[in-house]
Amino acid sequence: MPTAALNIPERPANGDNGLSRTVSNSRHDPANSLSTSPQLSFHSPQASYAGPPKVSAKQLRPFQSQDVKILLLENVNLAGQEILKKQGYQVEALKSSLPEDQLIEKIQDVNVIGIRSKTQLSANVLKHAKNLIVIGCFCIGTNQVDLQYAAENGIAVFNSPFSNSRSVAELMIGEIITLARQMADRSMEMHNGVWNKVSNGCWEVRGKTLGIVGYGHVGAQLSVLAEAMGMRVIYYDVINLMGLGTAQQVPNLEALLSGADFVTLHVPEIEETKNMIGEKELSQMRNGAYLLNASRGSVVDIAALIAAMKSGKIAGAALDVYPNEPGKNGEHFNSQLNAWGEELRSLKNLILTPHIGGSTEEAQSAIGVEVADALVNYVNFGTTTGAVNMPEVTLRSLTLDEPNHVRVIYIHRNVPGVLRRVNEILGDHNVDKQMTDSRGEVAYLMADISNVNVSEIKDLYQSLEDLGSRIRTRVLY
Ligand SMILES: NC(=O)C1=CN([C@@H]2O[C@H](COP(=O)(O)OP(=O)(O)OC[C@H]3O[C@@H](n4cnc5c(N)ncnc54)[C@H](O)[C@@H]3O)[C@@H](O)[C@H]2O)C=CC1
Ligand SMILES: O=C(O)CCC(=O)C(=O)O
Numbered sequence: 001m002p003t004a005a006l007n008i009p010e011r012p013a014n015g016d017n018g019l020s021r022t023v024s025n026s027r028h029d030p031a032n033s034l035s036t037s038p039q040l041s042f043h044s045p046q047a048s049y050a051g052p053p054k055v056s057a058k059q060l061r062p063f064q065s066q067d068v069k070i071l072l073l074e075n076v077n078l079a080g081q082e083i084l085k086k087q088g089y090q091v092e093a094l095k096s097s098l099p100e101d102q103l104i105e106k107i108q109d110v111n112v113i114g115i116r117s118k119t120q121l122s123a124n125v126l127k128h129a130k131n132l133i134v135i136g137c138f139c140i141g142t143n144q145v146d147l148q149y150a151a152e153n154g155i156a157v158f159n160s161p162f163s164n165s166r167s168v169a170e171l172m173i174g175e176i177i178t179l180a181r182q183m184a185d186r187s188m189e190m191h192n193g194v195w196n197k198v199s200n201g202c203w204e205v206r207g208k209t210l211g212i213v214g215y216g217h218v219g220a221q222l223s224v225l226a227e228a229m230g231m232r233v234i235y236y237d238v239i240n241l242m243g244l245g246t247a248q249q250v251p252n253l254e255a256l257l258s259g260a261d262f263v264t265l266h267v268p269e270i271e272e273t274k275n276m277i278g279e280k281e282l283s284q285m286r287n288g289a290y291l292l293n294a295s296r297g298s299v300v301d302i303a304a305l306i307a308a309m310k311s312g313k314i315a316g317a318a319l320d321v322y323p324n325e326p327g328k329n330g331e332h333f334n335s336q337l338n339a340w341g342e343e344l345r346s347l348k349n350l351i352l353t354p355h356i357g358g359s360t361e362e363a364q365s366a367i368g369v370e371v372a373d374a375l376v377n378y379v380n381f382g383t384t385t386g387a388v389n390m391p392e393v394t395l396r397s398l399t400l401d402e403p404n405h406v407r408v409i410y411i412h413r414n415v416p417g418v419l420r421r422v423n424e425i426l427g428d429h430n431v432d433k434q435m436t437d438s439r440g441e442v443a444y445l446m447a448d449i450s451n452v453n454v455s456e457i458k459d460l461y462q463s464l465e466d467l468g469s470r471i472r473t474r475v476l477y
Contacts, residue, residue, distance in 0.1 A: 057397030057398070057399060058397065058398045058399055058400050058402065058405075059380060060380055060381055060382075060398065060407055060476035060477060067090070068087070068088075068089040068090065068111050068112065068379060069089070069090045069092075069109060069110045069111050069112070069131075070084055070089050070090065070091045070092070070110060070111065070112040070113070070114065070375075071092050071094075071106055071107070071110045071112070071113050071114070072084075072091060072092065072093040072094065072113075072114040072115075072138075073094050073096070073097050073098060073113070073114065073115050073116070073118075073119050074094075074095075074096065074097050074115055074116035074117075074118055074119060074138070075093075075094075075095045075096075075116075076093060076114050076116070076138045076368060077138070077364040077365050077367065077368030078365075078368070079364075079365040079368040079369050079372075080114070080138060080367070080368025080369060080371060080372035081093050081368070081372075083368075083369065083372035083373060083376060084112075084372050084375065084376070087376055087379075087380070089112070089379075095328065095329075096327055096328030096329075097115070097116075097118040097119040097327045097328070098119065098327075099327065100120070100124075100125060103119065103120075103125055104124075104125055104128045107125060107126075107128055107129040107132065108128050108129065108130060108131070109131065110129070110131060110132060111131050111132060111133055111134075111379070112132070112133065112134050112135075112136065112375055112379065113129075113132060113135050113136070114135075114136040114137075114138055114371065114372075114375070115135070115136070115137060115138065115144065115145075116137070116138050116139045117137075117139050117141050117144060117355065118144070118325060118327060118355075119144060120144050121135060121144060121145040121146060121150070122146050122149075123146045123149040126146060126149055126150060126153065126155065127149075129155070132155050133154070133155060133156070133378075133379070133472070133474075134155060134156045134157070134158070134375055134378045134379065135150060135155060135156070135157045135158070136157075136158050136159075136371040136372070136374065136375045137157065137158065137159040137160075137371070137388075138159075138160065138364075138367050138368060138371045139159060139160065139164070139358060139367065140159060140160060140161060140162070140164060140165070140217070140358070141159075141268065141269065141296065142157060142159050142388050142389075143268065143269035143270070143296065145157055147388060147389040148389070148440075150389055151389040151390055151439070151440070151441075151442045152441060152442060152471070153471065153472075154411040154442075154471040154472030156378055156384055156387045156389065156390045157387060157388050157389045157390075158371055158374040158375065158378070158386055158387055158388065159371065159388055160366070160367040160370045160371050161217065161386075162217040163363055163366040163367045163370055164357070164358030164359075164360070164363035164364075164366075164367060165217035165218045165221050166221050166362075166363070167357065167358050167359070167360040167362065167363040168218045168221075168222075168266075168294055168357040168358055169218055169221035169222040169225055170225070171294065171320070171353075171356070171357050172218075172222050172264055172292055172294060172318075173222070173225050173226065173229070175292055175318040175351055176205055176210070176226070176231075176262055176264075176290070176292070177205055178318070178351060179262070179290045179292075179315075179316040179317070179318060179349060179351065180202065180203045180204070180205050180208075180262075180290070180316075181202050181203075182198075182201065182202055182316070182348075182349050184349065184350075184351050185348055185349055186198075201288075201315065205229055205230070205231055205262075206229065206230035206231070207230060207231070207232070208231055208232070208261040208262065209231065209232045209233070209234060209259060209260045209261050209262070210222075210223075210226045210231045210232070210233050210234070210260060210261070210262045210264065211234050211235070211236070211250075211256040211257065211259060211260025211261075211262065211263045211264070212233065212234070212235040212236075212247075212264055212266060213235070213236050213237075213253065213256060213263065213264065213265045213266065213267055213276070214236075214237060214265065214266035214267035214268075214295065215235040215236075215237040215241050215243075215247075215249070215266075216237075216266060218266040218294075219235060219237070219264075219266040220241075220244055222264065222266070223235065223243070223244050223245065223247045224244050224245060227244075227245045227246065227247065231262075232246075233245070233246070233247035233248070234247065234248050234249070234250050234255075234256060234259055234260060235247055235248070235249055235250070235256070236249070236250050236251075236252065236253050236255070236256040237249065238272075253276070253281065254281075254284050257281055257284040257285045258284050258285070258286065259286075260285075260286070260289065261286060261289055261290065262289065262290045262291075262292065263277075263285060263289060263290070263291050263292070264291075264292040264293075264294075265277065265291075265292065265293045265294070265295045265299050265300070266294070266295055267295050267299060268295070268296070269295070269296035269298050269299065273295070273296070273298070273299050274298050274299070275298070275299070275300070275301045276299050276300075277291065277293075277299060277300045277301065277304075277305070278300075278301035278304045279301065279304040279307070279308075282304055282305065282308040282313065282314060283308075283313070285308075285313070285314065287312075287313060288312075288313075288314075288315040289314060289315065290314065290315055290316045290317060290318075291305065291314055291317045291318075292317065292318040292319075293317075293318070293319050293320065293321060294318075294320040294321060294357040295321060296321050297321040297322040297323040297324070297325065298323055299321075300319070302319075302322075302323070302338070302340055302344060303339075303340050305317060306340055306343055306344055306347065309347050309348075309349075309350065310347070315349060316348075316349035316350065316351075317347075317349075317350050317351070318350070318351035318352075318353070319344075319350070319351070319352055319353070320353045320354075320355055320356060320357045321355055321357075322337075322338060322355075323338060324337045324338050325337075325354075325355055326354075329354075333345075333352075333354070374386055374387075380476070381394075381397070381407070381476065382407060382409040382446055382474060382476060384444060389439070390411075390439060390442065390444055391437035391438055391439040391442070391443065391444045392437065393435050393436070393437050393444045393445075393446050394435070394446070395407070395433055395434075395435055395446050395447075395448055396433070398448060402448075402450065404450060404451050404452055404453070405432065405448055405449065405450050405452070405477070406448070406449055406452045406457060406460070406475055406476065406477040407446065407447070407448050407475070407476040407477065408426065408445075408446070408447045408448075408449060408460070408464070408473075408474075408475055409444070409445070409446050409472075409473070409474040409475070409476065410422055410444075410445040410446075410447075410464055410470070410472075410473050411442065411443070411444050411445075411470075411471040411472040411473075412442075412443050412445065412467070412469040412470055412471055413441060413442070413443070413469045413471060414438040414440070414441050414442060414443040415469055418443070418467070418469045419436065419445070421467055421469075422445060422447075422464065422467070425460065425463045425464060425467075426447055426449055426460075429449040429450065429451055429452055429460075430449060430450045430451055431447055431448075431449050432447075432448045432449060432450050433447070433448050434446070434447040434448075435447075442471065452477070454477075457475055457477065460475060461473055461475045
């Protein structure tokens with residue numbers, strides 16, 4: 001498919017390639033949506049966006065849908081893959097992430113890429129992605145993508161903001177008890193044939209204080225579960241948030257560290273959270289306290305944690321995330337990957353998990369559906385609702401009764417005078433509806449215009465492309 005096929009209209013002159021008139025129903029079956037049985041597929045509660053337009057909506061496509069090339073990395077869930085395949089897109093799904101050189105090679109060809117937390121979509125990678133219009137992060141974190149570069153180059157980014165939050169919170173609960181009872185060590189000893197019945201340094205969690213750093217989707221879920229087990233909950237967050245149940249916000253990190261028996265980290269990876277827990281912060285924690293990190297590897301200075309555990313200051317820790325993580329299953333987690341790898345592995349009462357906080361059947365299928373739906377909505381209709389790096393813009397769907405309508409999407413630099421110039425171009429037609437919004441340097445305009453002949457579409461597209469402010473133009477019909 002030529003580069004511009006997602007932008008330049010290529011349908012036959014009679015406008016009837018069969019694709020633009022069919023309405024695909026890619027939504028999952030709502031009949032199963034409330035099941036909690038592990039035997040049945042689980043679907044998360046409705047996300048805030050509406051999902052693909054329903055039956056009366058006209059399917060907008062300026063391209064043969066089988067020409068849309070999608071690369072999915074890191075074992076994206078089958079539920080998501082199916083939604084994309086049902087659209088007729090060409091989907092290549094790989095189980096692992098790719099090293100940078102292979103990623104650069106592959107990304108040149110694709111219109112859509114789906115990743116999880118491992119794949120790094122840096123500016124250096126994205127500058128090779130000449131055909132890419134949208135990125136789907138099939139996870140919560142979007143720190144692995146250069147969001148600014150993507151926006152400035154007209155590439156929308158979507159994620160799933162909360163579909164795995166519960167899974168992370170449940171893992172934390174399991175780990176809190178496991179640490180308090182030194183269960184991982186006892187289990188390891190038994191696997192090695194050693195009977196070691198001890199109560200020394202083993203505790204109930206009832207009445208202990210859990211300190212949550214970052215009281216967002218994960219932190220708040222965890223708060224409720226911890227209180228149900230009789231724990232007292234305090235939390236620290238950069239914004240003022242109402243505590244659930246009887247949880248109490250504390251004014252600063254030090255107050256949290258000195259007031260908690262268990263400290264658990266649920267902040268995003270940003271500049272301010274880099275090495276947020278280092279030597280100083282560990283020394284502020286209670287003697288014999290526990291540390292859990294399922295946020296990002298960069299949040300904890302692991303060398304400092306090793307020292308604090310060796311000294312006995314920290315009685316146990318659980319780590320799910322690391323500064324450098326292997327690219328695929330079966331790869332080694334050793335000192336070649338992270339300098340302290342072997343030393344870390346030798347510590348007692350330390351739970352090490354391979355970034356599985358969100359890895360449950362329920363979470364992965366819900367994320368698969370949610371992100372795939374957002375990608376379909378963006379590719380076919382230009383809807384940016386839920387995008388993390390673009391203004392959120394949507395228009396009601398065109399209907400089958402509106403045959404000569406086209407939808408114009410114009411992503412442009414947010415500078416004065418653009419709307420006037422765009423509307424001079426669109427003004428030769430009837431602008432039925434229009435919405436525009438900006439986010440920083442980038443603005444997104446969507447307009448539905450009527451009485452457009454197929455033969456005029458190319459000129460319309462070209463006139464918008466010729467404007468100096470243009471980042472990307474798409475015309476859907
Ligand atoms: N281990 C895993 O598999 C998973 C890891 N995660 C990680 O967990 C992180 C948190 O997830 P959510 O709770 O869904 O995010 P969220 O965005 O709902 O909550 C994050 C909270 O951290 C707060 N925060 C930001 N900077 C802070 C700072 N410097 N100090 C204190 N609080 C700060 C925010 O105000 C917000 O309330 C994600 O960004 C992701 O990196 C998320 C899901 C799965
Ligand atoms: O499951 C994954 O690949 C990533 C989970 C995660 O860290 C996230 O959702 O941010």
